[in-house]
Amino acid sequence: MNVSLREKQSRKRVTLFLDYRVNGKRYREFIGITYRAGNREEKKNSLLLAENIRMKRQLEIQSEDHGFDAPFKRDADFIEYFVAASQEA
Secondary structure, rough: OOEEEEEEEEEEEEEEEEEEEEEEEEEEEEEEEEEEEOOHHHHHHHHHHHHHHHEEEEEOOOOHHHOOOHHHHOOOOHHHHHHHHHHHH
């Protein structure tokens, strides 16, 4: 299982997203990070942040595959999680 960082180019902006498969189903997760095309410094900072998000998502998926909770999920507030999950449904 591999989580890939991909780019979607528009005229002036580049949008970053994650691309991965879980149990044969493909997911594209837009992570809300963009940068202006041609701006090297902004691209560098955006890619660094996006790579950290990619690694965190990969750790989360691999942990779930082996029956473990990701370390950052153990410290989460259950009530906050439950409220957020019920609003998504």
